[in-house]
Amino acid sequence: MLPTFLDIATLSEGYRSGRFSPVDVIREVIARIEAWPDKAVWISRFDDAALIATAEALVAAGPARADQPLWGVPFAVKDNIDCAGLPTTAACPAFAYRPDADAFVVAKLKAAGALVVGKTNLDQFATGLNGTRSPYGAPRSVFDPAYISGGSSSGSAVAVASGQVAFALGTDTAGSGRIPAAFNNLVGVKPSRGMLSGTGLVPACRSLDCITVMAGTVGDADLVRSVASGCDAADPYSRALPPAVLPQSGFRFGVLAKAEREFFGDAETEALYNAAIGRLAMLGGVAVEIDYAPFRECAALLYGGPWVAERLAAIESFVADHADAMDPTVRTIVEGARGYSAVDAFRGQYQLETLRKRTDVEWARMDVLLLPTAPTTYTVEAMQSDPIRLNSNLGRYTNFVNLLDCSAIAVPAGFRSDGLPAGVTLVGPAFADRALAALGDRLHRLEAYGMGRDRETALPEASALPAAPSDLIPIVVVGAHLTGMPLNHQLTGAGGVHLKTCRTAGDYRLYALPNTTPPKPGLIREPGLAGDGLIVEVWALPPAAFGAFVNAIPAPLGVGKVTLDDGSEATGFxxxxxxxxxxxEITALGGWRAYIAERAAAPA
Incomplete structure (x- = not known):
């Protein structure tokens, strides 16, 4: 029996135990898609036979490998992100094309074992926060079809919240991955700009766009984010920076001062925001009222300033030839770019930097910012009758985030009396994604809201995240210190925290050192080598334990900087x-686990 909500942790446990297989899950996914009454969720998907054949091929290739943390997990792709074998429409049939390859992020997820189901609906050209601007229809809230699902990643949110897939990719320029998460009782991770490659993405505002993840738990969403992350030489906006740290206790969190609270008459959503403030304080945080005005003024620049011209830059030739094929509201917004000059663009940059200085004053008073994800919600009818003003209302607390180069994660905050959910968002500095996830997971788990439309199921413990290290030092381990290996106790016993499993950059070789007990590997860097990288784990230790650990490393091993597949560096063996x-040399095996497994399988 499959769960109502297809979370990654439960699916993975079911596969390991043999209770069901990826083929069973894909057959159920097909049945759920066909049974779901809202037919505006999907724009295209692989046919049933192809989906089943892909799942069967995955099973035939053997059980999940260490580099396949998403083995057998079905997911959806917003239809402004390329997926080989399906058209990319950006919700505009006249714009449609067939890509030759998967987007960089989609390819990484597939390599990790995930199964693409199809392409989901969106506000056309990702221009909107409401989900009603598509010729393919308006996906509705999973809790009340009279209400909007939120946009622009509307179909992705509904596909996850209704239990049709385990996670979905969206995009977020102004809040498009956070608002639909809030309106459907989901987690929405908006990664730092450049953390997920934009290769294969139809841009809205190329300098600001982020591919995002929606899932039922923070652990699931953060896992997908970490798998999908990585530097991409083909994307000039791709980047990797050292992780930013946040304190996990005694932290200061900014909240809206009374004068800056605007919920457009929605007292219940305001009450849910107040309750979230109380819960974050229970986790050891100290609430600090901040001046939201400079953030709000920055948010207004996204649609009321020259950045709207970047939306035209993305599709200028198409608009010139096919403007009549566009959604009227989207066309009005995009063609509004013609009123801005290069001089306006520079003035906008000057204004943004002035506002950044003012927001820096507020950031000096806080470690993280807690905001309502959206101040209220609307019916589809109301949104369609007043599309621009109401859409602007939705973005009051989201539009500034990418302009100010922040990371963010939206988590559920409870339900109004009419059964509609609301959410809150934690906002932090760039590349604080992992630390925000750890805090967001703790906040999410303080109250039982379920996942998506399944309000009864408890969040799986298997997807809970350990506290992110605020003063711990990362270390890369490649051999006997890996999880489950003979020396792993040296890390766990010293208070070590497992951060992630990943690969090194492609220019490392791995050797099985002779006459070592227990068996140990030797990692050597060879600049210029074009390999696939080696599977490693990144742990973190308290400073004192780190020093003692490093001091005890026997020759010929030592420590130095190891470059990982996302371009970041950490101390490692x-x-x-x-x-x-x-x-x-065992480089071809891909990692130490494979070597140990080979040894175990060899005849005595």
């Missing part, structure tokens, strides 16, 4: 070059 003489 390396080997002196002389020690590999006569050692067996």
């Amino acid at each position: 390396l080997c002196e070059a002389h020690a590999i003489e006569g050692a067996r």
Whole structure:
């Protein structure tokens, strides 16, 4: 029996136990899509036979490998992100094309074992926060079809919240991955700009766009984010920076001062925001009222300033030839760009930097910012009768985030008396994604809201995140210190925290060192080598324990900077070059676990 909500942790446990297989899950996904009454969720999907064949091929290839944390997990892709085998429409049939390859992010998720189901509906050209601006229809809230699902990643949110897929990709320029999450009782991760490659994405505002993740739990969404992350030489906006740290207790969190609270008459959503403030204080935070005015003024720049011209830049030739094929509201917004000059663009940049200085004053008073994800919600009828003003209302607390280069995560905050959900968003500095996720997960788990439309099921403990290290030092381990290996206790016993499993950059070789007990590997860097990288784990230790741990490392091993597949660096185990003489090279196996498994399977 499959769960009502297809969360990653439960699916993975079901696969390991043999209770069901990816083929069973895909058959159920097909049945749920066909049974769901709202037919505006999907723009296209792979046919039933192809989906089943893909799942069967995955199973035939063997059980999940260490580099397949999403093995057998079905997901949806917003239809402004390329997926080979399906058209990309951006919700505009006249714009449609067939890509030759998957988007960079989609390819990474598939390599991790995830199964693409199809492409989901959106506000056309990702221009809107409400989900009603599409010729393919308006996906509705999973709680009340009279209400909007939120946009622009509308179909992605509904596909997850209704239990049709386990997670979905959206995009977020002004809030398009956070607002639909809030309106459908989901988690919405808006990664730092450049963390997820934009190659294969039809841009809205190319300099600001972020591919986002929606899922039922923070742990699931953060797992997908970490798998999808990585530097991409083909994307000039791709970047990797060291993770920003946030305190997990005694932290200061900014909240709206009374004068800046605007909920457009929605007293219940305001009450849910107040309750979230109380819960975050229960986690050890100290609420600090901040001046939201400079953030609000920054938010107004996104649609009321020259950045709207970037929306025209993305599709200028199409608009010139096919303006009549566009949604009228989207066309009005995009063609409004013609009223801005290059001079206006520079003035807008000057204004943004002035506002950034003012927001810096507020950031000095807080570690993280807690905001309502959206101040209220609207019916589809109301939104269609007043599309621009009401849409602007929705973005009051989201529009500034990418302009100010912040990371953000939206989590459920409870339900109004009419059964409609609301959400809150934690906002932090760029590349604080992991730390925000740890805090967001703790906040999410303080109250039982379920996942998506399934309000009864408790959040799986298997997807809970450990507290993010605020003063811990990361270390990359490659061999006997890996989880479950003989020396892993040296990390766990010293208060170590497992941060992630990933790969090194492609220019490392791995050797099995002779005459070591327990068996140990030697990691050597060879600049210029074009490999796939080696599977490693990143742990973090308290400073004192880190020093003692490093001091005890025996020769010929030592520590140095190890470059990971996302371009970041961390201290890790390396080997002196002389020690590999006569050692067996095991680079082709992809990691130490595969070598140990090979040894175990060899005849005695």
